[in-house]
Amino acid sequence: MTAKQDKIWMQRALSLAEKGRGYVSPNPMVGCVIVSEEGDVIGEGYHERYGKAHAEVNAMNQVDDADNLKNATVYVTLEPCSHHGKTPPCAQMLADKPIKRVVVAMKDPSEKVNGRGLELLRNEGIDVDTGILQKEAKELNECWLHYIEFNRPFITLKIAQTADGYIAAPNGDSKWISSKESREKVHIWRSQNDAVMVGRNTALHDNPSLTVRLVEGRQPKRVVIDGPFELPRNLNLFSDQFEEKTIVITHNRKKSKDEADPMLKMLQSNYFRGEIIHVEKVNGHSRLKEGMRKLADHGITSLLVEGGQQLSSALLKRGLVDRLQLFIAPKLLGGGTKSIVNLDINRMEDIVPFRDHNWQQTGQDILLTANL
Numbered sequence: 001m002t003a004k005q006d007k008i009w010m011q012r013a014l015s016l017a018e019k020g021r022g023y024v025s026p027n028p029m030v031g032c033v034i035v036s037e038e039g040d041v042i043g044e045g046y047h048e049r050y051g052k053a054h055a056e057v058n059a060m061n062q063v064d065d066a067d068n069l070k071n072a073t074v075y076v077t078l079e080p081c082s083h084h085g086k087t088p089p090c091a092q093m094l095a096d097k098p099i100k101r102v103v104v105a106m107k108d109p110s111e112k113v114n115g116r117g118l119e120l121l122r123n124e125g126i127d128v129d130t131g132i133l134q135k136e137a138k139e140l141n142e143c144w145l146h147y148i149e150f151n152r153p154f155i156t157l158k159i160a161q162t163a164d165g166y167i168a169a170p171n172g173d174s175k176w177i178s179s180k181e182s183r184e185k186v187h188i189w190r191s192q193n194d195a196v197m198v199g200r201n202t203a204l205h206d207n208p209s210l211t212v213r214l215v216e217g218r219q220p221k222r223v224v225i226d227g228p229f230e231l232p233r234n235l236n237l238f239s240d241q242f243e244e245k246t247i248v249i250t251h252n253r254k255k256s257k258d259e260a261d262p263m264l265k266m267l268q269s270n271y272f273r274g275e276i277i278h279v280e281k282v283n284g285h286s287r288l289k290e291g292m293r294k295l296a297d298h299g300i301t302s303l304l305v306e307g308g309q310q311l312s313s314a315l316l317k318r319g320l321v322d323r324l325q326l327f328i329a330p331k332l333l334g335g336g337t338k339s340i341v342n343l344d345i346n347r348m349e350d351i352v353p354f355r356d357h358n359w360q361q362t363g364q365d366i367l368l369t370a371n372l
């Protein structure tokens with residue numbers, strides 16, 4: 001197989017892996033293509049759902065003539081696993097077949113694998129090549145890699161502001177600042193992230209649904225930070241069909257304890273069917289870093305934050321934003337709620353730089369995408 005052919009098959013495996021986006025967390029997306037000695041695809045597959053078969057198994061199950069596996073090459077976007085998790089180890093499964101070579105895009109950095117899958121294959125006499133389309137493979141699983149390394153979700157902050165930097169009018173209304181096309185983009189992001197988050201004032205004022213409606217896609221979890229745990233239960237987040245997908249982050253220890261007790265909970269006539277995460281209170285507000293760590297413990301690897309001003313600013317100030325998606329609409333308000341405040345910057349030396357950024361147009365708006 002030439003280097004060019006290796007890239008072609010690995011690209012195909014990456015495209016397959018992408019199909020699992022939104023459905024495999026907290027696992028990574030993985031794709032696999034098996035090519036016979038003659039150069040024909042004899043099996044392909046991807047990790048489709050969390051807890052279900054890994055990509056290698058799905059690809060192997062497609063091979064209808066086992067003879068074709070002799071001297072075959074297996075392309076897989078992530079190092080095959082070497083541990084007994086929800087499924088048996090894929091590295092061993094591959095090693096037990098008469099294949100010749102395994103081509104891997106990137107090593108699995110998680111503690112339980114971390115090179116052991118590659119080692120197992122090599123010890124079993126299989127040729128192993130790594131690093132083919134590694135950059136692309138890392139980009140594909142950017143959020144998961146971040147979650148593994150930092151034990152918190154990859155956080156994208158989305159803001160829709162006017163040309164003069166406002167996210168709401170003086171009366172608090174903000175529907176709509178950005179155009180339909182921009183809002184559709186946000187719904188795509190919702191479906192791709194494990195969870196969407198808003199602050200308590202936004203929940204109170206906008207009564208958001210945070211659902212995926214403008215496009216087809218799967219519904220993420222919804223997180224609201226409600227320090228005092230006093231938001232009314234008739235808000236959409238607590239009363240619509242996705243109530244069970246709502247997570248409240250609160251510093252109210254007593255209420256979170258009562259709610260977490262299944263007996264006490266059932267006794268209430270209209271108990272909350274979602275989840276509650278308790279964090280410490282700092283300067284009157286929920287401790288954000290702790291909240292993010294606990295979201296990771298709940299298997300949330302990617303989080304889309306949809307404001308408002310205080311939550312966005314507090315996250316930025318604490319270095320808890322990985323990517324900014326800023327829509328700027330060709331409109332003016334001249335007053336109201338500014339998108340970002342109080343970063344405690346007084347001098348140009350302390351300005352927050354972007355690692356990289358690009359601009360594009362969506363509908364009438366421009367969208368600034370920046371990595372922090």
Ligand SMILES: NC(=O)C1=CN([C@@H]2O[C@H](COP(=O)(O)OP(=O)(O)OC[C@H]3O[C@@H](n4cnc5c(N)ncnc54)[C@H](OP(=O)(O)O)[C@@H]3O)[C@@H](O)[C@H]2O)C=CC1
Pocket residue numbers: 158159160161166167168172173174177198199200201202203205206225226227228251283284285286288306307308309310311312314337
């Ligand atoms: N155009 C747009 O893109 C959007 C506009 N909006 C608009 O924004 C307005 C609401 O925004 P805003 O009033 O700023 O409220 P937020 O919705 O941002 O609510 C404040 C949240 O910030 C949390 N927080 C955590 N740490 C801090 C801290 N150190 N300081 C302050 N707050 C902290 C609070 O937690 P705790 O509960 O623990 O105190 C609370 O949950 C509405 O008018 C809404 O329409 C909202 C979203 C998007």
Ligand SMILES: Nc1c(N[C@@H]2O[C@H](COP(=O)(O)O)[C@@H](O)[C@H]2O)[nH]c(=O)[nH]c1=O
Pocket residue numbers: 160174175176177178182183186198202203206207208209210211306307
């Ligand atoms: N105003 C505003 C946004 N506002 C965000 O969307 C939430 C409403 O979500 P939903 O109830 O699902 O439609 C709202 O509470 C706030 O977080 N988003 C945007 O893309 N553009 C906009 O102009």
Ligand SMILES: [Zn+2]
Pocket residue numbers: 054055056080081088089090091
């Ligand atoms: Zn596996």
